Amino acid sequence: MLKKWMKATVLTAALSLALAAPAFALPKNLDVYEPGNDLETTAPFNNQNVILSWIQPGGDLDYWRFVSPKTGLQEFDFFPPNGKNYAIGVYEINSGNPIAYSQSYGNYTSIFANLQVGKTYKILVFSADGSSDENTQYIIASPYLFPIS
Ligand SMILES: [Ca+2]
Numbered sequence: 001m002l003k004k005w006m007k008a009t010v011l012t013a014a015l016s017l018a019l020a021a022p023a024f025a026l027p028k029n030l031d032v033y034e035p036g037n038d039l040e041t042t043a044p045f046n047n048q049n050v051i052l053s054w055i056q057p058g059g060d061l062d063y064w065r066f067v068s069p070k071t072g073l074q075e076f077d078f079f080p081p082n083g084k085n086y087a088i089g090v091y092e093i094n095s096g097n098p099i100a101y102s103q104s105y106g107n108y109t110s111i112f113a114n115l116q117v118g119k120t121y122k123i124l125v126f127s128a129d130g131s132s133d134e135n136t137q138y139i140i141a142s143p144y145l146f147p148i149s
Contacts, residue, residue: 056134078139
């Protein structure tokens with residue numbers, strides 16, 4: 001009798017924890033492709049002008065952090081896997097409001113973000129409709145912000 005009650009309590013606790021998580025967030029330990037890929041642990045991509053990665057599964061959130069080497073309007077080109085409706089946003093590091101945002105609707109898209117030199121930003125990529133692709137990577141390119149020297 002006690003066992004049954006405890007089991008129900010544990011289940012309820014687990015369920016409320018799961019429901020408390022943000023809608024898109026996937027527990028890190030379930031993201032087999034990028035086990036450390038959240039805002040706190042993601043690697044910076046300074047001096048790297050192309051990023052390739054996967055949205056998998058559909059609720060995956062990919063964060064990329066960088067310090068801007070320039071001030072002014074900067075271009076980010078985004079290529080989802082063919083036909084996938086992924087979204088890309090550029091944010092100040094601690095902000096939830098994008099300074100630039102676009103949905104791909106299956107195609108190439110580009111966004112322009114007004115950046116300040118020395119300031120830290122994050123790029124967030126996620127699936128706008130829950131679709132994903134475990135075989136084909138998306139590509140973010142910022143060739144003018146981080147030119148190959
Ligand atoms: Ca990912």
